[in-house]
Amino acid sequence: MRWTLKPKPDTLKVQTLADKLGVDTPVARLLVQRGIESFDEAKKFFRPDLKDLHDPFLMKDMELAVDRIQQAIENEENIMVYGDYDVDGTTSVALMASFLKYRYPNVTTYIPDRYEEGYGVSYKGIDFASDNDITLIIALDCGIKAIEKVAYAKEKGVDFIICDHHRPGAQIPNAVAVLDPKREDCNYPYDELCGCGVGFKLIQALAKHRGEPEEILLPYLDLVATAIGADIVPVTGENRILAYHGLYVINVAPRKGISSLLGERKSVSITDVVFVVAPRINAAGRMKHGLHAVNLLTEEDEATVANFAKEIEAYNTDRKSADKTITEEAKQQILELKEEERLTTVVYKEDWHKGVIGIVASRLTETWYRPTLVFTKSGDRLAASARSVKGFDVYEALEACKDHIEQFGGHKYAAGLTLLESEYANFKRKFEEIVSETIDRNLLTPEISIDAELNLKDITSKFYRILKQFAPFGPGNMSPVFISRGLIDTGFGKCVGEDKTHLKCQVKQEDGGPAFDVIGFNLGSKLDIIKNHKKFDAVYSLDENNWNGKTTIQLKLKDIRESI
Known part of the structure; x- marks a missing residue:
């Protein structure tokens, strides 16, 4: 592991911000590192506001897309919502289809078969549209490179609206509208949206065009937050606003499908979305068909949702088994x-x-x-x-x-x-x-990027309470990583876990400050470094440990080294 300590931010900026916000220096230092230097910027960071979302009509082709959908509704055309079989694709389809169906009945969904059709827009999907008198396809999380397929659809009398976030090639498909903030000729202020995020901008524009209040979009934000987490896009700018409010929806009033995957979990974080919800949604497309995920995410009947969730759990179990077997075979091949x-x-x-x-x-x-x-x-x-x-x-x-x-x-x-x-x-x-x-x-060589050096006495309950408000975390706003030097194990150091691969200990510094429990997953092999009260340096993030009804702050190790 390479340990890289980020440069210390400007001391004057840190002190000024600490005074303005009434926070301790370690918190102000983390904020300035993230480009937050004023009271207003801090307010936007800690309290993301939906009013700060950009006008969707700033995106190139948005008016064309809205006009074409309105025309389809007025002319009673059949509309197909098409998306890929991964989390971003299936959440996008669930979002767009449920929004449109609430206003107009002639809407169907289509997810390509991973094995028969492969990734992206398929000829089979276009033929299905043509055979079923569908004259408009809204493609989500795919289509930016589908030059020939969009042309083929046009020959068959089928129009395309593309909502994508992947990088375009040299040529843009000849669709009615191509919404992609990564287009070079698109001046939209934020280009890191996921596919579901681009789909959300389209329903935002449709609602605006129809004079509907923006509050009606809130129930769709759980889908957007799920896609943001799963697609590993930066949790900055507009994505931070969408993820923040989407997590609120997931915690307060999630759709039945997402709720069924989360079970009894409370205070759901983006990590829960990434490691609990996303793999199960993905499992449908990986092991069976992505449409199963769309059905789960759009169904409102409790009993039906429970059945869908049970099926998806079975697909996820199969996925885990295949993943384990193939990983072992691949490792063997690499060694041979x-x-x-x-x-x-x-x-x-x-x-x-x-x-x-x-x-x-x-x-x-x-x-x-x-x-x-x-x-x-x-x-x-x-x-x-x-x-x-x-x-x-x-x-x-x-x-x-x-x-x-x-x-x-x-x-x-x-x-x-x-x-x-x-x-x-x-x-x-x-x-x-x-x-x-x-x-x-x-x-x-893997790098651990370290935000700041801390003394253990800096880790107070107030400090941790503020730190939790830095969430949701993700690329561009990662959970802060700290280094503390000259730590000593208080004598509890041992290897834990079924196969004794994890390191557990309690640490303090020589200044007589507080002691903290420590867990280091897959760091059991480093037990010798902390034995016999040897001093060591640790890189870690902060976490909560709930045990016997008591909640304490613990250090979650990333790596340790002997102190020099």
């Missing part, structure tokens, strides 16, 4: 081929389950910390999921390999692609070559 000597990890087996190769790629990246691709057979092609390491743009690397790829799409850190089997070896060689030429070797 001595792949760990390369700067990239590229593995392939034709019978690996296409629905879990993305998760496997993430697991391999955690183990070897290299840009990673996991391939499987998909029809007469090979399909892959790509994952990257912090700081390296895997999408750009794939762009440089496009001579060997049929199609690809995605983001800086996660992408998908298909290619001919005959191109696999050429692609693998080229990908290694491109990464070798362009990657900074430091990026191949």
Whole structure:
């Protein structure tokens, strides 16, 4: 692990802000690091206001999209809401379809089959629309590269509105409207929305156009917050406002489908959304069909929701089993081929389950910390999921390999692609070559970015109470990470867990300050560092430990080292 301490912010700015807000210096320092330097900026950060959402009509093509949907409603056309099979896609479809159906009956939903149709807009979906007299498709979380497919639909008399957030290619599809804040010719003030976020801007514009009050949009924010968490987009700007209020909806009045996945959990955080709700929604598309997730998210009958949730739980159990088996097989393949000597990890087996190769790629990246691709057979092609390491743009690397790829799409850190089997070896060689030429070797060692150094006496209940209000956390606003030096174990240090892989201890500093309980997941191998009252430095985040009805602050370790 590389420990990188962020530069200390300007002392005068920190002190000025501390005085204005009436907070201690450690809190003010964290805020200034996040670009918050005034009372008003702090107010917007701690109390995100829906009034600060941007006017949806600032997005290029928004008026065209609204006019076309209104025209479809007036002419009693059939509308199809089309989206991908992942969390961002299925929440987008649930959001758009339920909003439209409440106002107009002739609306249907379509999620492509992961195995028959693959990612994005499909010819099969367009044919389905044409065969069923559907004249307008609203595509969400996909479509920005569907040049030929949009043209094909036009020939069949089917119009497209595209709501996407992926990077466009050199050409924009010839659709009625293409809403994508990443378009170079789009001047929308915030370009980090997820697909469901772009869909939300469209229903916001429709509500505005129809003269409906903005409050009617609140019940859809639980879907937007779920997509923001699952799609790992920055929790800054407009996303922070949407996630903050979406989590409020999830905690106060969630839709029945989300509630059924959360069970009895209280005070739901973005972490709960990412690790409890998202994997289960994803499991439907991975193991069966994404439409199951849409049905769960739009159903209002309690008994039906319970049945859908039970099915999805079973898909998730199957997903976990496949994920575990394939990860082990992939690790074995890497060791046999001595792949760990390369700067990239590229593995392939034709019978690996296409629905879990993305998760496997993430697991391999955690183990070897290299840009990673996991391939499987998909029809007469090979399909892959790509994952990257912090700081390296895997999408750009794939762009440089496009001579060997049929199609690809995605983001800086996660992408998908298909290619001919005959191109696999050429692609693998080229990908290694491109990464070798362009990657900074430091990026191949995981980095812990540390916000600030703390003395244990700085960790008070008031400090932690304010820290919790920094949430929701995510890229661009990560949970603060601290370093404390010269810690000593009070004598309780031991390995815990079924296989004794976790480290548990209690620490103090020599100044006679407070002692804190510590948990270090997967750090059991470092027990020797803390034995015999040796001094050590720790990097950690703060967490709550609830035990026997008592809640205490604990340190959640990220790494430890002997003190110098």
